[in-house]
Structure formats: structure tokens, C-alpha cells
Amino acid sequence: MQKKSLILVSGGMDSGVLCSIAAQTKDELYFLHLNYHNKTHIKELSCFRKLCTHFNIPAERQKIIDLAFLKDIGSSSLTDSSIEVSDFSEISLQGEIPSSYVPFRNSIILSLAVSWAESIGIRSIYIGANEEDSPGYPDCRQSYYDCFNQLIKQGTKEGDIQILTPLISLMKKEIVEQGNQLHTPFEHTWSCYKEADIACGKCDSCVLRLKGFAQNDLKDPIDYQKD
Amino acid sequence: MQKKSLILVSGGMDSGVLCSIAAQTKDELYFLHLNYHNKTHIKELSCFRKLCTHFNIPAERQKIIDLAFLKDIGSSSLTDSSIEVSDFSEISLQGEIPSSYVPFRNSIILSLAVSWAESIGIRSIYIGANEEDSPGYPDCRQSYYDCFNQLIKQGTKEGDIQILTPLISLMKKEIVEQGNQLHTPFEHTWSCYKEADIACGKCDSCVLRLKGFAQNDLKDPIDYQKD
Numbered sequence: 001m002q003k004k005s006l007i008l009v010s011g012g013m014d015s016g017v018l019c020s021i022a023a024q025t026k027d028e029l030y031f032l033h034l035n036y037h038n039k040t041h042i043k044e045l046s047c048f049r050k051l052c053t054h055f056n057i058p059a060e061r062q063k064i065i066d067l068a069f070l071k072d073i074g075s076s077s078l079t080d081s082s083i084e085v086s087d088f089s090e091i092s093l094q095g096e097i098p099s100s101y102v103p104f105r106n107s108i109i110l111s112l113a114v115s116w117a118e119s120i121g122i123r124s125i126y127i128g129a130n131e132e133d134s135p136g137y138p139d140c141r142q143s144y145y146d147c148f149n150q151l152i153k154q155g156t157k158e159g160d161i162q163i164l165t166p167l168i169s170l171m172k173k174e175i176v177e178q179g180n181q182l183h184t185p186f187e188h189t190w191s192c193y194k195e196a197d198i199a200c201g202k203c204d205s206c207v208l209r210l211k212g213f214a215q216n217d218l219k220d221p222i223d224y225q226k227d
Numbered sequence: 228m229q230k231k232s233l234i235l236v237s238g239g240m241d242s243g244v245l246c247s248i249a250a251q252t253k254d255e256l257y258f259l260h261l262n263y264h265n266k267t268h269i270k271e272l273s274c275f276r277k278l279c280t281h282f283n284i285p286a287e288r289q290k291i292i293d294l295a296f297l298k299d300i301g302s303s304s305l306t307d308s309s310i311e312v313s314d315f316s317e318i319s320l321q322g323e324i325p326s327s328y329v330p331f332r333n334s335i336i337l338s339l340a341v342s343w344a345e346s347i348g349i350r351s352i353y354i355g356a357n358e359e360d361s362p363g364y365p366d367c368r369q370s371y372y373d374c375f376n377q378l379i380k381q382g383t384k385e386g387d388i389q390i391l392t393p394l395i396s397l398m399k400k401e402i403v404e405q406g407n408q409l410h411t412p413f414e415h416t417w418s419c420y421k422e423a424d425i426a427c428g429k430c431d432s433c434v435l436r437l438k439g440f441a442q443n444d445l446k447d448p449i450d451y452q453k454d
Contacts, residue, residue: 065296069292069293103344103346103383103384104338104341104342104379104382104383107378112296114330114334115300115329115331116330119330138382138384139382141381144378144382147374147382150377151371151378152331154365154370155334156330156331156365
């Protein structure tokens with residue numbers, strides 16, 4: 001029987017490359033999108049749908065879970081409209097926790113993914129977590145994922161589901177390089193943290209993405225604001 | 228400053244006793260109810276509200292999170308209307324996983340609780356998990372909670388939030404005994420797994436509850452169906 005794999009697809013650049021990596025395995029792919037009503041959720045949802053189309057994922061293997069209540073928990077600039085998204089700063093790359101941190105967010109996402117996986121017999125869950133991307137986020141380190149895999153062993157029927165993090169230790173340069181080799185449709189991905197039609201080019205996420213393309217002498221196919 | 232504690236209040240008997248135990252600490256209590264649209268959610272929500280009133284929890288320290296999408300994940304008799312809730316059987320007390328199991332449910336619940344806790348500075352989270360109650364549920368064992376506490380250390384900013392399971396190794400007899408001593412308002416709790424106005428008295432949960440009262444020579448204040 002064909003192996004089933006679940007891919008967490010945020011619609012960001014890394015998740016696009018993740019889809020390309022998972023697609024190489026020839027597993028039957030299931031795409032899960034969590035809408036936690038961050039400021040850019042409309043853009044991300046639209047990218048999710050385009051990625052589903054690109055990778056030929058039929059409706060019954062797509063799931064969107066609405067996590068509107070995370071907005072209510074608050075305390076993150078990504079969901080709380082009273083906290084402004086800050087522009088890129090070297091501080092956020094030196095291990096401090098950025099204001100965009102949503103408390104324990106990846107545990108919520110992974111728990112939901114495991115729940116769906118266990119109910120339909122999926123054994124592998126891909127997440128595009130990346131240490132360089134977010135050095136200050138406690139739940140983006142490999143040690144956190146190792147711990148989560150232990151929790152799955154303890155907390156599921158068979159204990160045989162595994163979280164895979166193929167991008168965890170890659171630099172953005174390498175992610176873009178890999179995506180380019182695998183023909184990732186970068187034009188269907190959105191990385192900017194700000195709420196706008198065109199990416200700002202200034203927030204942490206835009207700056208890292210642009211740097212990744214520049215280091216490969218490639219042009220990012222999406223548009224950026226000019227000023 | 229007064230310590231803050233979060234209590235997971237399902238509205239079941241054990242969560243009522245849990246409230247009484249936490250109330251003894253004199254911490255500032257926060258009550259969290261997860262509505263995962265199981266068959267008895269209306270009854271349980273009503274009990275949650277009565278317990279909030281009884282324990283003087285103001286509105287700003289109550290939170291109800293709607294997990295309607297768990298119904299969509301399915302594969303449990305508690306949420307999936309195509310699976311019937313079975314009557315009590317010795318099998319379900321011998322370590323097999325009952326049909327009422329929702330995949331990885333407690334991890335979803337705990338992740339949400341930790342997210343709220345971290346955002347408002349709560350350090351202790353009480354959950355009424357109990358091994359006797361559900362010996363076949365992989366996520367009701369102490370080893371699972373130990374693992375979850377490790378995950379919190381890895382995945383939160385300060386790593387200082389702790390899950391407390393004061394009922395984990397108690398027998399139902401002892402839970403009723405403790406609740407009775409602490410004046411738990413048992414009349415504001417609902418344990419039956421079935422969808423009805425009056426508890427069935429026959430499902431796993433009713434049978435265990437009634438046994439707990441009988442072993443203490445106490446009368447359960449809620450009504451049961453007669454047949």
C-alpha cells in the first residue's frame with residue numbers, strides 16, 4: 001500500500017520547498033493548513049490553494065483548520081493588532097524571542113496534525129521549521145521536535161507517527177537552492193509578515209527570503225514594494 | 228504577587244473535584260473549557276458555567292475554546308455520530324483503547340492551555356486525567372504527562388509552566404471521597420458519555436462514577452435513567 005504523508009503547508013516559501021521534497025517520495029500526500037488568523041492569513045490561504053493545485057492534491061486530501069481563537073489568546077504581533085510587526089533587526093537573529101512569537105504555537109499545530117494523521121493512518125508529518133529563520137523561537141529547534149516525537153510515542157495508539165523536519169538546519173540560501181532544483185513554484189508562496197497586497201521587503205521574513213534568492217543569484221518571482 | 232493557576236474544566240465529575248483541590252491553594256484561578264463538540268457538549272458547557280459561578284471565577288478568568296473541527300477529524304464515538312457509544316464492558320477497563328478515544332486529544336488541549344498560560348503568566352495547569360478512568364487511553368498515563376512537561380521546557384520562553392495531575396493515580400472511590408471532603412458541588416458535574424437529558428447509568432463513565440459513590444456510601448446527587 002502506498003505510504004501516506006501529511007505536509008503542513010502554511011503557504012510560506014519554506015512550506016513550498018517542503019512540498020517539493022515530500023513530492024519526491026511518491027507518498028500519497030495530504031496537505032494541512034492552519035488558519036490561525038494572523039495578519040497575513042488571506043494571502044497564505046490563497047497560496048495554500050495554489051500549492052494544492054500545483055501538486056495535484058484532491059479536495060479529500062486537503063484540510064484547513066480554523067484557529068480563530070488564537071487571536072483571542074493574543075500576545076503576538078502576528079495575531080494581535082495592538083502589537084506592531086517590527087522591521088528586520090539583527091537582534092531577532094541573535095536568539096532573542098521576536099514579537100511575532102505565538103506562545104506554544106507549533107505544539108498546537110503538531111497536535112492537530114498528529115490527530116488527523118492517526119485517524120487516517122498517516123505515519124509521516126512534514127513541517128518546514130527552520131532554525132535560521134527563527135533562532136529565537138523556542139519551538140523551532142531540533143531538540144523540541146525530538147521531544148515531540150517522544151510525546152507521540154507516549155500519546156498515540158501505535159506510537160509510530162513521526163515528525164520530519166528536512167529544512168531544520170538549512171540556511172535560507174540552501175532552501176532556495178533546493179527549491180530551485182526541485183522546481184518549487186515560489187510564485188505561489190508568501191513570506192511577508194505584514195498585511196499588504198505586495199510584500200514589504202523589510203520585515204524579518206522578507207529580508208531573509210530576499211537574501212536567500214540573492215545568494216543564489218536568482219530573482220524572487222514575487223513583487224516587493226518600492227519606496 | 229498571587230500565583231496564577233489554570234484549571235482544565237470539562238464539566239465532568241473529576242474536573243469538579245479538581246477545582247476544589249486547586250481552590251485550596253489560594254491561587255488566582257483561571258478556568259478553561261474546550262468545546263470539542265462531543266455528543267454531550269451542551270451538558271458539559273452548562274456544568275462549566277455552574278462551576279465558574281460556584282468557584283467565583285469572573286468572566287475575564289474564564290475561557291471557552293471551540294474545537295468544532297475535531298468533529299471533522301472524527302474516528303471517535305464521542306464526536307463521530309456514526310460510531311455508537313458502547314455500554315460499560317470489562318474490556319474497556321483492561322487496557323484496550325475504547326471507541327471514545329479522540330486521537331491525541333489531550334495534546335491538543337494541553338497545547339492550547341500552555342499557550343494561554345504563557346501569554347498571561349500562569350505557571351501551573353491542572354488537568355483531571357485519571358488512569359483508572361481510562362486505562363486504555365495512551366494520553367492518560369503519568370509517563371505521558373512527564374513527557375509533556377519536558378516538551379514545555381523545550382517549547383516555551385521560560386520553560387517554567389507545569390502540568391499537574393493530582394487525580395492521576397486515584398481510584399474513583401478516592402476521587403469521590405476527596406470531593407466530598409472538599410464540598411465539591413457534584414450536582415454541577417456531568418459524566419455520562421451519551422446524549423440525553425438524564426445520565427444513562429450504563430456507559431463506562433456512569434458505571435465508574437456510580438461505583439465511586441457507592442463505595443463511599445454516598446448518593447450521587449444527579450439523576451439517572453430508570454428502566
